[in-house]
């Protein structure tokens with residue numbers, strides 16, 4: 001493969017991890033992105049790296065919660081009604097994925113991929129990068145009700161199925177761990193084998209720095225069209241240039257469907273837009289992320305301050321942000337930690353590139369030799385991005401994959 005040129009589209013966690021793996025295999029690699037490395041969804045996530053993420057988003061019992069969520073302006077879900085006709089096929093598929101047999105199959109595939117998360121981050125970053133950016137101190141989930149919903153029961157079964165270690169925490173233990181947490185919090189769960197990054201955006205930028213140091217190129221261009229050539233290669237037309245490539249890897253996150261439409265490829269991807277607020281000078285100092293399950297909100301130390309992130313908004317990925325969704329996150333913070341203090345220093349919105357079954361789309365596109373995908377990581381890109389990149393790099397170079405790639409194929413059974 002050495003001497004072959006690969007163009008990777010997108011400089012988020014998925015694209016840069018893939019580019020770095022490919023460069024280390026001796027390929028010539030160019031990454032195209034109009035924005036600086038780590039400026040998409042990879043910029044503003046909660047930073048949780050969760051090898052024990054074995055629970056897909058569509059679960060039994062979830063559908064029953066949807067009307068309540070939609071009626072609550074501060075609730076975890078909003079669907080823009082004007083976007084509904086476009087989103088409906090995706091939403092119907094999402095509903096079909098919420099049966100226990102389907103969720104169990106998906107869970108097995110998530111577990112197989114996410115299991116390799118820390119090992120792949122370590123391969124990419126090396127020991128000093130791991131020490132600088134990644135903490136393996138677990139994550140805490142908390143609930144504000146003793147009632148166990150059908151979805152939570154399903155989560156428990158899936159975690160048990162995969163032998164995920166966890167420790168139940170009562171209200172007193174939680175108050176010792178998080179002095180000042182609201183009295184409404186009555187129970188929690190420690191997932192000790194998960195972790196987090198202390199800075200999502202810097203972490204992804206580091207991948208870019210490592211790529212450049214290894215001889216890869218990152219150019220500030222937007223890919224407009226992928227054109228197969230008669231000689232079996234590709235030309236990528238960007239807004240200012242043309243790039244010849246033996247292979248192209250599409251890792252453009254939620255923008256991937258637009259780019260692939262001219263090739264008659266219809267990806268089952270929706271933009272699940274999420275928001276965060278960053279706080280400066282907060283009295284609340286967290287050592288590890290805490291997820292308020294009933295609110296659908298995560299609070300984590302990220303980017304040198306406190307970050308509160310969450311909510312799902314189904315809308316076009318390039319529609320303007322609704323800053324009220326971000327402001328509601330501050331209400332959640334003040335209710336959960338009344339003495340948190342601090343001032344909001346940034347409102348942010350980004351699009352999770354999500355498939356209905358929560359599994360990414362990875363590897364070769366059979367109808368277009370030389371075209372590969374690394375998209376669709378939804379809620380789990382900081383976890384699944386690096387192991388996915390390793391799988392995609394193996395598909396490009398023809399090396400044996402670390403795990404069976406079938407469940408993540410664009411042509412996977414049941415898709």
Ligand SMILES: Cc1cc2nc3c(=O)[nH]c(=O)nc-3n(C[C@H](O)[C@H](O)[C@H](O)COP(=O)(O)OP(=O)(O)OC[C@H]3O[C@@H](n4cnc5c(N)ncnc54)[C@H](O)[C@@H]3O)c2cc1C
Pocket residue numbers: 009010011012013014015032033034035038039040041042043044045046047048049050221222223224251252253254255256259273274275276309310350351352353374375376377378379380381382383384385
């Ligand atoms: C609020 C929120 C919280 C989250 N929390 C977590 C978490 O705690 N843990 C976790 O694992 N995941 C989390 N996620 C999900 C995670 O952020 C995403 O799955 C991941 O960042 C997706 O990475 P990506 O590289 O596929 O996409 P992106 O990071 O969006 O990168 C895509 C890149 O493609 C570029 N691009 C687009 N179009 C073109 C084009 N035509 N040509 C060239 N380049 C193009 C964009 O500029 C962008 O830089 C969260 C997401 C959100 C929104």
